[in-house]
Amino acid sequence: MRFPTLYLTVSVFLAIFALVPPPARQQNSSSEKKRNIQRVTFNRDIAPIVYHHCSPCHRPGEAAPFPLLSYQDTAKFADQIAYITEKRIMPPWLPAPGELKLAGELRLTDDQISLFREWAKQGAPEGDRSDLPPAPHFTPGWQLGEPDAILHTKKPYTLAEQGVDNYWNFIFRTNFAETRWVRAIEIRPGEKRVVHHANVLVDRLHSSRQQEKDSGDGFPGMELSIESNSFDPDGYFFFWKPGSLPHEEPEGMAFRLDPGDDLVLNTHLQPSGKRETIDPTIGIYFTDKPATQFPFLLELQNDMALDIPPGVADFEVNDELTLPTEVQLLAIYPHAHYLGKKLLATATYPDGTSKTLILISRWDLNWQAVYYYEDEVVLPAGTRLSMRYVYDNSVGNPANPFHPPQRVKGGNRTTDEMAHLWLQVLPHGSTTPPSEARLKLQEAITRHDVARDPSGFSSQYNLAAVLQDMGNFQEALSHYQAAIRLRPSDAVANNGLGAILLAMGNPGEAATPLLRAIQAKPEYAAAHYNLGNAYASVGKFDSAAEEFAVAVRLKPEDSMAEANLGAALAEIGNLEEAKRHLNRALQLNPQNNVAIDDLEEVKRRQASQQ
Amino acid sequence: MPAKERRKRRAWKFLFLLLCLILADSLPAPPQSARKSVLDLNGRSVDPFRMAEAKTVVFLFIRTDCPIANRYAPTIQELSSRYHKDATFFLIYPIASETPQQIRDHLQEYGYHLTALRDPDLVLARESKVHVTPEAAVFSTEKKLIYHGRIDDWYVEFGRSRRLPTTHDLAATIEAAVSGKPVPTPSAPAVGCFIPGLT
Numbered sequence: 001m002r003f004p005t006l007y008l009t010v011s012v013f014l015a016i017f018a019l020v021p022p023p024a025r026q027q028n029s030s031s032e033k034k035r036n037i038q039r040v041t042f043n044r045d046i047a048p049i050v051y052h053h054c055s056p057c058h059r060p061g062e063a064a065p066f067p068l069l070s071y072q073d074t075a076k077f078a079d080q081i082a083y084i085t086e087k088r089i090m091p092p093w094l095p096a097p098g099e100l101k102l103a104g105e106l107r108l109t110d111d112q113i114s115l116f117r118e119w120a121k122q123g124a125p126e127g128d129r130s131d132l133p134p135a136p137h138f139t140p141g142w143q144l145g146e147p148d149a150i151l152h153t154k155k156p157y158t159l160a161e162q163g164v165d166n167y168w169n170f171i172f173r174t175n176f177a178e179t180r181w182v183r184a185i186e187i188r189p190g191e192k193r194v195v196h197h198a199n200v201l202v203d204r205l206h207s208s209r210q211q212e213k214d215s216g217d218g219f220p221g222m223e224l225s226i227e228s229n230s231f232d233p234d235g236y237f238f239f240w241k242p243g244s245l246p247h248e249e250p251e252g253m254a255f256r257l258d259p260g261d262d263l264v265l266n267t268h269l270q271p272s273g274k275r276e277t278i279d280p281t282i283g284i285y286f287t288d289k290p291a292t293q294f295p296f297l298l299e300l301q302n303d304m305a306l307d308i309p310p311g312v313a314d315f316e317v318n319d320e321l322t323l324p325t326e327v328q329l330l331a332i333y334p335h336a337h338y339l340g341k342k343l344l345a346t347a348t349y350p351d352g353t354s355k356t357l358i359l360i361s362r363w364d365l366n367w368q369a370v371y372y373y374e375d376e377v378v379l380p381a382g383t384r385l386s387m388r389y390v391y392d393n394s395v396g397n398p399a400n401p402f403h404p405p406q407r408v409k410g411g412n413r414t415t416d417e418m419a420h421l422w423l424q425v426l427p428h429g430s431t432t433p434p435s436e437a438r439l440k441l442q443e444a445i446t447r448h449d450v451a452r453d454p455s456g457f458s459s460q461y462n463l464a465a466v467l468q469d470m471g472n473f474q475e476a477l478s479h480y481q482a483a484i485r486l487r488p489s490d491a492v493a494n495n496g497l498g499a500i501l502l503a504m505g506n507p508g509e510a511a512t513p514l515l516r517a518i519q520a521k522p523e524y525a526a527a528h529y530n531l532g533n534a535y536a537s538v539g540k541f542d543s544a545a546e547e548f549a550v551a552v553r554l555k556p557e558d559s560m561a562e563a564n565l566g567a568a569l570a571e572i573g574n575l576e577e578a579k580r581h582l583n584r585a586l587q588l589n590p591q592n593n594v595a596i597d598d599l600e601e602v603k604r605r606q607a608s609q610q
Numbered sequence: 611m612p613a614k615e616r617r618k619r620r621a622w623k624f625l626f627l628l629l630c631l632i633l634a635d636s637l638p639a640p641p642q643s644a645r646k647s648v649l650d651l652n653g654r655s656v657d658p659f660r661m662a663e664a665k666t667v668v669f670l671f672i673r674t675d676c677p678i679a680n681r682y683a684p685t686i687q688e689l690s691s692r693y694h695k696d697a698t699f700f701l702i703y704p705i706a707s708e709t710p711q712q713i714r715d716h717l718q719e720y721g722y723h724l725t726a727l728r729d730p731d732l733v734l735a736r737e738s739k740v741h742v743t744p745e746a747a748v749f750s751t752e753k754k755l756i757y758h759g760r761i762d763d764w765y766v767e768f769g770r771s772r773r774l775p776t777t778h779d780l781a782a783t784i785e786a787a788v789s790g791k792p793v794p795t796p797s798a799p800a801v802g803c804f805i806p807g808l809t
Contacts, residue, residue, distance in 0.1 A: 065675055087767070089767065092769070270681075274720045274721065366769060403772070403773075403776045
């Protein structure tokens with residue numbers, strides 16, 4: 001009898017901030033022309049800029065506090081508009097103009113800004129009616145049409161009328177009968193005037209539910225750590241910021257949603273002066289076309305280096321990663337908290353030339369966003385990605401959460417700091433198949449993490465898991481051992497070590513870490529299954545059957561556990577019971593070859609006995 | 611100071627104020643708009659200084675659609691409760707196009723329990739030397755402008771606020787005024803929505 005397939009549950013602790021894009025907007029070029037500025041009118045000069053850059057947010061139901069849809073609306077604020085555009089406070093757009101064009105750029109040209117000032121100076125004249133362009137048309141309600149599914153929270157959140165910024169997480173439970181492919185997720189964050197940004201993370205293991213006091217309550221927290229059972233986490237951003245349209249994934253890049261997956265909505269809220277009820281909804285748009293391309297989130301980060309003394313206005317943090325394979329860069333998401341000052345990401349190509357991927361000279365957490373590249377950006381293998389973030393922990397930084405300034409370190413709380421850069425990439429390569437490219441990327445990232453932080457449990461564990469996936473068992477073994485030295489009773493790491501010892505043909509040694517895993521987590525189905533395999537491999541079929549039986553009890557839908565239970569029972573001569581479990585395995589998965597072969601073997605034996 | 615004496619001085623101040631008003635009435639009338647344009651929500655022309663009953667007068671200039679002003683609503687309400695014995699607070703709406711009904715709705719929405727006045731001709735705004743909402747002006751019992759500017763330093767720029775304010779300019783002014791001490795500073799720049807017609 002064979003006891004094939006190792007069963008490994010890999011758990012990766014990743015903080016992923018899934019965000020989506022600023023809206024795609026057309027570039028306005030009419031005001032680019034040099035004008036002979038004598039008389040500036042709303043109808044001819046100002047309306048085209050306002051309609052394009054301001055009205056998408058400045059209209060009823062949207063995030064901005066007042067409408068800018070008409071002459072009257074705009075003239076009332078003429079001086080203020082001149083002021084805030086000159087200071088580039090509005091429209092909110094953090095990235096400096098660069099070589100790589102970003103989708104939905106909201107930056108005004110210097111000429112456009114001069115027009116606002118001149119118009120205000122002239123007393124905000126309306127001008128000739130015939131010059132007025134058609135009013136902008138906005139789609140009411142769901143921006144991509146009626147969603148295929150609409151998810152509601154179990155309980156809205158009440159935001160107090162005053163206080164500091166608030167970060168609240170809502171868990172949306174999904175309950176689709178089968179795996180669906182999602183082409184877009186539209187976030188309607190509730191009262192848009194108080195929601196600064198919102199992003200959805202997928203929680204396939206319901207790990208966030210543990211943070212709710214009562215089921216459906218939601219929970220506080222600025223940053224989320226979502227546990228994942230796959231080493232290959234989803235590579236998508238689902239992001240909402242004021243004025244943004246939902247991002248539709250290109251064909252072939254749909255996102256997989258399995259039955260029961262939770263969607264966690266992380267929101268940044270600012271008290272408005274009155275009590276507000278935040279009741280977000282999520283619209284999901286399906287597609288029939290399963291994914292054929294799988295984006296990947298590459299993360300550069302250096303939170304460990306964040307230990308910023310009080311008073312220091314230019315504290316620099318760096319990180320670098322060399323790409324092991326060619327990728328297409330789709331989107332970028334730079335992230336820091338309140339001390340962030342200047343955020344820069346660059347790519348240095350193998351030929352030594354370099355490009356700025358993003359530069360934010362004046363970081364403002366309130367306007368953080370995911371940026372998509374307008375054109376295709378290919379980064380060849382050997383490209384060095386680097387981030388350079390500068391922090392200001394002086395009194396001169398008004399956003400400083402401490403007054404007077406205090407020592408600030410890396411961490412998840414709002415008063416901690418962060419140095420993260422996520423790049424959404426699509427692994428390329430005509431010569432290498434995509435899955436190998438992904439493994440190479442994962443290996444590069446995890447090796448990088450271990451090099452930076454050899455004493456980090458997650459870094460060691462993640463590297464071990466990816467090396468195991470790549471078949472590099474010997475090296476994987478040493479990193480599992482390193483992870484276990486850091487957390488001796490960690491169930492998942494001990495299970496991983498047991499699984500790799502089994503894979504390396506060392507079942508005798510595998511039992512020890514597997515028993516430790518079970519001791520730490522008695523209801524750990526995968527560890528029982530692996531221990532069953534370890535016992536069976538050394539001929540202890542009684543013990544093996546016991547372990548497989550526990551695995552079956554804990555995971556009744558597991559066809560392989562049923563098949564191995566049947567096989568072990570057959571070995572100890574309990575052919576009737578064996579047959580029952582093998583049949584059950586085939587019910588669960590008619591293609592289970594182990595069960596098919598073993599059932600035939602059992603039947604042969606029964607026939608020969610008769 | 612013994613309580614009796616203080617009451618006496620107040621009474622004297624009040625008499626003095628009345629005398630001033632009588633004198634003012636007998637002087638050539640200033641332009642109508644300058645005197646009659648401060649309105650209550652029923653459209654009646656009012657004089658907030660007369661309504662203030664000889665207390666320190668605090669004007670808070672706000673508007674219904676300014677997010678910065680709205681975020682200050684709980685602070686404004688708190689300050690007015692804290693100092694109500696010594697100072698009379700008024701909410702002043704200087705945007706001419708805001709109707710009494712819009713203002714009533716706004717008061718209710720943000721839980722204000724203060725007297726709201728309209729200043730469509732910007733009489734009080736000019737007298738108070740304010741330019742934005744929210745912005746405060748404090749007048750002594752002698753109707754002298756002793757402070758105009760920010761409530762505190764929470765906001766440093768549009769869209770840029772501190773986690774918490776580090777100065778409390780308006781509170782410090784009121785405390786100085788009611789205890790007869792010199793005010794710490796006569797003005798501090800406020801951040802907020804521009805009041806049109808003042809620049």
